[in-house]
Amino acid sequence: MGTIDAFIFPVRFVRIISTQNVAGTLIIRFTVQGFPDVDSWPRTLTALQDYGKARLHDISARYGRYYPAVAQSDGLQIIETNSETARWAEVTNRVSMFDAFANSYFMMITLEYKSDRPAAQVAVSEDGIVVLSRSLVVVRCWFYGNKFHDDGRIIRIQSDENILRAASDSSYEIHSRYDDVEFWLHARQVTEKSRTILTVTLPGDPSRPGDLQTRISIPVVVKKPVLRRVGRGFLSATGASLVALPALLGTDAALTPRIIAAGVGATIIAIVTVFSS
Known part of the structure; x- marks a missing residue:
């Protein structure tokens, strides 16, 4: 707003x-x-600047020095779409024409679980991106340059290896103006919620x-999954109950069921111990 070229x-x-x-x-x-x-x-720099000047003039003429910071106002109609990647490409294609960014690369990244499920997105909290312990996370990176x-x-890509360990190459050499690449990270097993900064x-x-x-x-928080902890607790309790069952039944009960119950209980406890380590 401070220059006639705005x-x-x-x-x-x-x-x-x-x-x-x-x-x-x-x-x-x-x-x-x-x-x-x-x-x-417009898709050319001069036409884009002229179009942007006209829109800014329309808004200033309507509201003066101060005007609402909204997407819908006189002379300016901005709508959002669901196609994030395509719209990101359209925006960066135009911004890259400006002299300040003419030789720069732009990047957009997403994080999701490596899963066959169609909607395996990571969660977001005030502390950052939240991922579950012992899960495989995919960092997908799109890049675009005018030249x-x-x-x-x-x-x-960098992070604290004690929290997020690289499960693929952690670097990629660029050989084109635009493309996309995936980096895989394995969230290590943690005993309590842990935080690291993922840097690209x-x-x-x-x-x-x-x-x-x-x-x-990007701040990333790795935490133990609640359902897994509950499941392990339930199985551990079940195994302990089966191990103790022969003593509860007493010597009057048949020997074979008591041996089977104790064996199954011990097996459950062993499995839970192995997969918890």
Whole structure:
């Protein structure tokens, strides 16, 4: 808004969590959400800037210096879609034309369990992404650049190996403008809830204008699954009951059932012990 060259272009939806005025500075906390549908926006830099200037002028003429930070207002209609990857590509295709990002790579990543189930998404909490202990997590990374630089650029993924251990290669060398790659991580067995920072980096070249480093840091919490703990507790109690059953039945009961009950109980306890280790 401070220059005659200013223009508007939507890149992401957010949900405002809180606002706080600290010594004249407004601090806004928000969570990032989906990507907007920008199919109607031009695909060339000059036309995109002109279109964005016209939209900004329409809004300013209507509301003056201050106007609502909403997706629907006079002169600007922004809608959200379900196709995250496609919309991310449409947004980055246009943003990469700006001089500030002309030589940079953009990345989008998702985390999900390695499972045959169609909806095996990880959970999200205030502490970060929550994954279950002893599970296999897939970090899928999409990247896009306006230009390809044949300089051996490498995507790397890092985390605390004591909490999240790499179950695949932890790096990938880029050989194209755009593609996607998967990294596998194994959540180690933990005795209590543990937290680490999962970092994905793609270096830039400081000597080249508009070639910025991409760095994504995600807090990940690994915890023991409640249902598994309950199941192990139930099986342990069942096994202990069967082991104690011969003594409860007394010597008047037949010997064979008592031996079978004790044997089955001991087997259950042994299985639970092995799979809990």
